[in-house]
Amino acid sequence: MTSTEPGAPLVITEPRARNVGLAGMAGTLLAVAIGVTPTSPVVGGILVVVFGGTFLAATALVIRPGQIVVDRAGLLVRSVWRHERLPWDAIDRFVPIELRRAKTVTGQLVGIAFREGTDPTLRRRYRMRRLQRMRTGADGVLPSTSAYGWEAKLLVDVLEGRRRDAQDPRFGGPPRPEDP
Numbered sequence: 001m002t003s004t005e006p007g008a009p010l011v012i013t014e015p016r017a018r019n020v021g022l023a024g025m026a027g028t029l030l031a032v033a034i035g036v037t038p039t040s041p042v043v044g045g046i047l048v049v050v051f052g053g054t055f056l057a058a059t060a061l062v063i064r065p066g067q068i069v070v071d072r073a074g075l076l077v078r079s080v081w082r083h084e085r086l087p088w089d090a091i092d093r094f095v096p097i098e099l100r101r102a103k104t105v106t107g108q109l110v111g112i113a114f115r116e117g118t119d120p121t122l123r124r125r126y127r128m129r130r131l132q133r134m135r136t137g138a139d140g141v142l143p144s145t146s147a148y149g150w151e152a153k154l155l156v157d158v159l160e161g162r163r164r165d166a167q168d169p170r171f172g173g174p175p176r177p178e179d180p
Contacts, residue, residue, distance in 0.1 A: 010162065012148050012155075014066040023058035030055050066143055070162050077142065088166045090118040094159045096152040097136050108152035110159065111138025 030051040037044030060080045069076040074087040092115045099107040114122070148155075 010070040010158070012068045012070070012150065014148050023055060026051055026055035026058045066148070068142065068148065070159065072166055074166070075142075075159075079143065086112070086122070088163050090114055090122060091163060094156045094163070095136060095138050096156045097138060097141065098152070110142040110152050110155050111136050112140045112142065113137060114139045 030048065033044055033047030033051045036047060057080075066079040067076075069078070074085060074089075074091070077084045077086065092113045095111040095113060097109045097111045099109065142155075
């Protein structure tokens with residue numbers, strides 16, 4: 001966290017260690033594929049293309065890890081392939097979602113429930129399947145929270161607090177209508 005001040009930006013960055021390991025494994029497999037190429041050009045060529053692409057993608061993740069920036073305007077979700085602004089007025093609430101397989105929790109995500117009237121193109125980019133929406137109460141999800149080293153419930157609490165603060169006039173939010 002950059003500051004405890006209510007309006008200060010919070011930047012959550014994906015750790016690079018996992019991506020460095022992925023790039024190292026892909027680089028090793030690329031070297032093996034290049035070594036196989038002289039004895040079997042077709043198989044070696046296919047392996048070079050596959051592992052070379054994986055190596056380039058993993059290297060891009062090391063150079064620019066994913067980030068979630070929380071500020072007064074909303075969320076900014078950044079990755080190598082995505083750069084998306086989610087304004088607070090489009091978000092109704094955040095919900096923790098547990099991924100389960102055979103009654104075992106296999107992962108956690110942060111679900112987003114959008115307000116009615118939110119831009120349909122924004123909703124489409126974060127859309128979940130209809131059954132999942134009914135089960136979780138969320139319209140979409142943020143990138144995997146385990147990749148950022150946060151538990152989903154903790155991140156939901158932080159995001160909900162920031163969303164409420166952004167709507168509070170004391171912290172720079174819009175003025176509340178006067179009560180008659």
